[in-house]
Amino acid sequence: MEVAAVEGLMQDYELSLQHVLWRVERLHQNKEVVTKRDEGIHRTTYGEMVPRINRLAGALKRIGVKPGDRVATLAWNNNRHLELYYAIPCMGAVLHTLNLRLFPQHLEFIINDAADKVLFVDQTLLPLLKPLLGKIPTIETIVLMAEPGAPPPEGMPQMLDYESLLAAESDSYPWPKLSERMAAAMCYTSGTTGNPKGVVYSHRSQFIHTMGVLQLDNLGLGSNDVLLPVVPMFHANSWGLPYAAGMAGSKVVFLGRFSADAKSIVELAEQEDATYLAGVPTIWIGLAGYLKETGKRLPKVRTVVCGGSAVPQALMETMDSLGLHILHAWGMTETSPLGSVARVPADTKPEDELRLRLTQGRVTPGVEIRITDPTSGEELPWDGVAFGEIQVRGPWIARGYHNGYDPDKLTEDGWFRTGDVAKISPEGYIQIVDRTKDVIKSGGEWISSVELENAVMAHPKILEAAVIGLPHARWDERPVVYAVARPEFKGQVGEDEIKEFLKGKVAKWWVPDEVRFIDEVPKTSVGKFDKKVLRANAVPIKEGVKEEARK
């Protein structure tokens, strides 16, 4: 008796994406999948898609794809990509979505690192593929996703044709029994620091993540929603939304060939009655501008998920004024990606609401979070003051990277180091204040470069300011400010004025050793401060001279 009751007597049901496909097939046949294509709107249903998914699995098998093989996609958001989302993992192979915005050398590295065997490519993306040819030896087969009758691409090797492959197969595929620990999909990190690294999702992680996405207090997608993901399908599986839509039975609307072009987004959302949008802040900045300019509104949209980077306050306020409710979410490729969501309790005081919605929110069910002291590694209190690296654990959090890169990302006790630095309020609201690579390590304590930048930029004569840590003999690192004066105050603001201004606003030891005035802060391609450039060109701190400033 003792033994029998120690183990639960529940079914050993393997959690897998086949369950999502089962729901798509049995419950959601009539729900539409709409894709904007260059030649016009393409309209299908889950019901029509299922036989095609079966055919696609048959085709994959026919061209030699075996369980565990990586099958890459170089594709926009469209219905064929969605078919690949189901067929590849459900037949036991690994869906590897390639980020088409990467440099060719990164793409080359990634395909070789993953040892992809087959590559599916959108016709419109052939120019991106061309420079890679001859450099990706593991790819045995390339499948072109084009309209029937499209002319064969010139100057390219022989490719198979997606639609012809499907036409040769049967409407029903004998799906294999999968184990939940098997790999289902992989995504590479963007590789801003070093080479991109492969995150390998399991069927189990995808299943549980999908269960979570649908929770009311989480992303809360539902069967009555019309999802228009403006986040690409190669970006952390479009934040898990395509599978969530399949599980719930939401209509899906794809933008096809992608741009931040607000007009197309608004038009498609209007035409298809979209209720649910998701994308990065840049997209919504463009969209808000377009709505203000044209006077158009999207009254049917009930949720605009915004992630990828922190939501600027002005954006949230503008969107609110346009009737669009931004839901701020935080996560990363390594967290599948959902980590936290900034939902605000119904009884929040109006004056606190915006502030809380601008935080990274509270950790979602399924994920545990902690912040740790940089020196001792001990957990820090959730007091809204102490900040440390965010570490997470849970069933959809990475335990490592493909090919074993960066084993130190996991702590000894099994938590994933996110590289984000945050403080957490007693109620659990996460406020990211920096990245570990940017935070200034001064005498065993951390100084948030972001908070210091904000403090400097609050000075009326300052346009923008970037803060980096530079080596210091005594304190390891000390903060140095690179400031740009507002045009009207150029040459009329000095180092001492800034330091004086900061007193009482930041801790004494946060006051920077130097304030260096420059004409412009160097920026990355997406408009973020490029601190790598600042660091590379920085002259050393003049030690000793300014020592007393810190006392």
Next chain:
Amino acid sequence: MEVAAVEGLMQDYELSLQHVLWRVERLHQNKEVVTKRDEGIHRTTYGEMVPRINRLAGALKRIGVKPGDRVATLAWNNNRHLELYYAIPCMGAVLHTLNLRLFPQHLEFIINDAADKVLFVDQTLLPLLKPLLGKIPTIETIVLMAEPGAPPPEGMPQMLDYESLLAAESDSYPWPKLSERMAAAMCYTSGTTGNPKGVVYSHRSQFIHTMGVLQLDNLGLGSNDVLLPVVPMFHANSWGLPYAAGMAGSKVVFLGRFSADAKSIVELAEQEDATYLAGVPTIWIGLAGYLKETGKRLPKVRTVVCGGSAVPQALMETMDSLGLHILHAWGMTETSPLGSVARVPADTKPEDELRLRLTQGRVTPGVEIRITDPTSGEELPWDGVAFGEIQVRGPWIARGYHNGYDPDKLTEDGWFRTGDVAKISPEGYIQIVDRTKDVIKSGGEWISSVELENAVMAHPKILEAAVIGLPHARWDERPVVYAVARPEFKGQVGEDEIKEFLKGKVAKWWVPDEVRFIDEVPKTSVGKFDKKVLRANAVPIKEGVKEEARK
């Protein structure tokens, strides 16, 4: 490379109720847990409860509870019961909630079958425990849950006192690392056919079930809800709602000592701003009557989950007219219990809405369903016509019972036989038409006793009718109707009139062999037709005489 990518690289995070406790402790400290007690309202918070849960775990360990030990509770819905819900499974033992409405001999059987080691009992339930004393030898310790200073119970053996036990322990307990397959809780079936059987939930099943309960299209409980469960905590873990509330951070309101007394429910719901109620139809029939009578309303309540048995149409309409939205759900102890929920798509035609809400709804994410042919065992189509036994599988579905009873409940291919007979529409709406034990097996085909009863009861002279199958030499079983005439038509309606009435309304071979008029249909304690009594007293069918009626 091949091998590395076959396995997902996600964390081996054990899914357990400790995660729910973590959320209660870290995120929901300020949320209230309110209990109505005989002596007045008891008010606490999750934050105050967590140290008590730790103390309780310490006490369990001190009195000798080891991993896998069954710890029974004989308790109403109250805060101490909620503490037991967390402390017992999270310290590795098995929470065994006893159904206090069972006969003493069933309780005795259950406690012995589970070999419970410790029993926690509400002071008000001592009279129920008394007749069991001396018959439950595995119970080593009884813990009395009473207010401090309550007089010791007379004529009972020595018991430990809950509050004194907690007072002796520390606010922090070193929670052990659990494996997700470990038993977390057990519930017994009600034993309407034979002895009750123990269903053993694992930590994994409880975790995933809780994730599901919170989904928007599922029960959709959220952090802004105030949950008032009118379903007892011993009834399939109160449908999983207490853990769901803990995961989401919903305020919980407990009725304490329980009755279907509508006045207390309404008063407590009003006082505590309840938004979310859950219970069986009987409760809502009483509540609706009370609201109509008093003119009171509960405008803050947004959802009334109704399960346990089918929702009568009149009840749903009455509740609608009172502004209370019934959400019909189906499940059983063996399904944790959530199996399906009758949510209706937003674009449903008004004339279809009520009909769909009265079905058992559509299967929830996480559960797969099929109906099978009684003879061949093959899966039947979802055409809204064919009916067969519902079989389910999934991570929170039983694979067997404690002590190995009834191994045939699992099919050879691993699906759980529910004993419910249903048809399913092409859109997936489940309509239960019978129980396998009541369905009439005639010539290898099934006749739904319930549908036949409804057809007979549609006759204007009939008050109520119960249909049972009786042995038949040629057809195995044939239907016999036991009908009660409306008082004003007593003696004025005959067998032939009923059979004539049924022609064209049911399949020809469904027309019953006999219609027997009686004064009253025997009922069970909960008011259902007691077909066991009818069967036990039934005279055999006069075979041959009525043979032609079926041709």
